[in-house]
Amino acid sequence: MVKYISPSLIGPYGLNLLRVAVSLLLFWIVWTMGHTEAGIRREHLGRFLLCALTGVALNQMLFMKGLTLTSTIHASLLMLCTPLLITLFAFWILKEKVTIAKVAGLALGIGGAVLLIMTKEKAGHATSSLTGDLLIILNAISYTLYFILVKPLMKAYQPLHVIRWVFTLGFIMILPFGWAQFSTIHWPQFEWAQFASLSFIVICATFLAYYFNVYGIRHLGAGITGSYIYTQPVFAAIIAMFVLQEQFTFQKILAGVMIFCGVFLVSRKTPPVVVE
Numbered sequence: 001m002v003k004y005i006s007p008s009l010i011g012p013y014g015l016n017l018l019r020v021a022v023s024l025l026l027f028w029i030v031w032t033m034g035h036t037e038a039g040i041r042r043e044h045l046g047r048f049l050l051c052a053l054t055g056v057a058l059n060q061m062l063f064m065k066g067l068t069l070t071s072t073i074h075a076s077l078l079m080l081c082t083p084l085l086i087t088l089f090a091f092w093i094l095k096e097k098v099t100i101a102k103v104a105g106l107a108l109g110i111g112g113a114v115l116l117i118m119t120k121e122k123a124g125h126a127t128s129s130l131t132g133d134l135l136i137i138l139n140a141i142s143y144t145l146y147f148i149l150v151k152p153l154m155k156a157y158q159p160l161h162v163i164r165w166v167f168t169l170g171f172i173m174i175l176p177f178g179w180a181q182f183s184t185i186h187w188p189q190f191e192w193a194q195f196a197s198l199s200f201i202v203i204c205a206t207f208l209a210y211y212f213n214v215y216g217i218r219h220l221g222a223g224i225t226g227s228y229i230y231t232q233p234v235f236a237a238i239i240a241m242f243v244l245q246e247q248f249t250f251q252k253i254l255a256g257v258m259i260f261c262g263v264f265l266v267s268r269k270t271p272p273v274v275v276e
Contacts, residue, residue, distance in 0.1 A: 002200050059146060
């Protein structure tokens with residue numbers, strides 16, 4: 001969807017500004033429906049600022065700019081750095097328990113996702129650049145740090161309260177970088193398909209994605225929540241089979257089985273050992 005409208009109709013930073021602004025408005029609207037928690041405690045202000053920087057400002061700008069410079073296959077493959085880094089950081093910083101099942105699940109998930117992406121048919125005249133690839137990797141590192149930084153806030157506040165303030169501060173940070181491209185958007189050039197793509201990017205790929213992620217971090221942990229990114233290539237292959245008439249080959253089925261087995265192993269809770 002991003003490739004469909006950017007950078008041809010809207011620059012990557014202008015698209016960032018638009019998706020963050022609309023999502024921010026939606027978060028505040030939802031918040032008014034029955035929530036009472038208001039501000040940020042002074043001791044948490046620094047962490048909120050870091051979450052806004054890593055989870056919205058840097059993450060959004062690096063990904064959008066990188067995606068316009070590299071191919072979608074490169075971007076999809078490099079984005080797999082995110083769950084790997086999240087799990088490693090969760091083991092190191094958050095002291096989440098290291099188990100054989102989680103390590104095996106991580107290996108299966110990455111292996112399956114790589115197999116699925118590498119067997120995908122070559123699309124059009126997609127090109128890639130070293131700059132674009134590096135920006136995607138930096139985006140993965142930034143989003144990893146966000147996952148780690150935001151978890152303590154999930155214990156002190158409600159998830160929606162956290163995300164609305166993270167987006168509020170993040171919007172302020174990206175406003176100087178995105179305003180020039182946003183102000184030059186030529187809206188009459190947009191047809192219904194471009195408006196539909198833009199709506200999907202803003203509502204589904206930003207608003208709902210961030211809201212579900214913070215909910216998952218609070219209830220499942222950073223490592224488990226991050227591992228579910230492995231399922232994205234599976235859904236992409238299924239959609240491509242129906243929309244683009246791509247074949248569901250044996251390699252794709254095998255990759256899908258590996259990915260879902262990996263997610264199961266990472267998310268499976270180990271029963272406590274009872275000592276008599």
